[in-house]
Amino acid sequence: MTQVVLITGATSGFGMAAAKRFAKAGWSIVISGRRKERLEQLADEISAEANVLIMPLDVRDSDAVKEAIKSLPKEFLPLNAVINNAGLALSPKPAQEVDLEDWHTMIDTNVKGLVNVAHATLPSLIEAGxxxxxxxxxxxxxxxxxxxxxxxxxxKAFVKQFSYNLRCDLLGTGVRVTDLAPGIAETEFTLVRTKGDQAASDKLYQGTTPLSAEDIAEQMFYITTLPSHICINRVEVMPTRQAWSAFAIDRD
Incomplete structure (x- = not known):
């Protein structure tokens, strides 16, 4: 029986790479994102390998999320996997210099959007077992x-704790939950964060070897296809050339 995966934020980066990876393995794929034209382009690219459904959607809209999941065709149900990937970072400036609207956008997308998708898809995952x-x-x-x-x-700290708490509530259902936590990765992430500053994006990745979207997609596929009795609670993935720094100290 064909496995089905729903991927949010599939219009770029990790989500797009994940769609290609799961398509390569023959999964049926529901790809979601705000940019319909990108979803259509991606669907055209992978449709030879997989059954694909596009779902233009803003995860911040809880009613739209509910309706989209409720309206999934039978051939895309139940969902065997959900890649809750839609998210963003904004304003890498100090907190005291950031527009409040940017904070609200991150909360609405990374927290509210994530829980909107989780809440809407959990019944289908539980049905899949x-x-x-x-x-x-x-x-x-x-x-x-x-x-x-x-x-x-x-x-993202919310994502970690929410994932752990879901694990507790889902005990006995057979459903697994993983917090996948990447380090520095070269995608459109920094372009979005700096609102289109290509020079800032290039500078961040210059002279090092960051993770790629494909690296993270491979982790997603691995986690999803493990034997059913294995659940990885959290995966923190950093490139070899990234590590922690010493504590900052303010001096006179």
Whole structure:
């Protein structure tokens, strides 16, 4: 029986790479994102390998999320996996210089959007039963603070704890939940965070070897296809060339 995966934030980065990886393995795929034209392009690219359904959707709209999941065709049900990937970072400036609207956007997307998708898809995952998997995409920023992380890091800390708490509530259902927390990865992430500053994005990745979207997609596929009795609670993935710094100290 064909496995079905729903991927949010599939218009770029981790989500797009995940769609290609699962398609390669022959899964049926529901790809979701706000940019319909990108979803259509992606569907065209992978449709030779997989049955694909596009779902233009803003995860911040709880009613739209509910209706979209409720309206899934029978051939895309039940969901065997949900890649809860839609999210973003904004304003890498110090907290005292950030527009409040940017904080609200991160909370609405990374927290509210994530729980909207989780709440709407859990019944289908439970129906699928043993081996069904929800991957919530967090970040090392949810564990380790750094300047300019403010609400972004706090939102990813929510992802971590929410995933752990779901594990407790889902005990006995066969459904697995993983917080997948990447480190520095070269995607559109920094372009979005800096509102289109290509130079800032190039500078961040210059002279090092960051993770790629494909690296994270491979982790997603691995987690999802483990034997059903194995659940990885959290995966923190950093490139070899990234590590922690000493504590900052303010001096006179």
């Amino acid at each position: 043993e081996g069904a998997t929800m991957i919530n995409v967090g970040s090392i920023a949810g564990q380790w603070p750094y300047p300019g992380s403010h609400v972004y890091g706090a939102s």
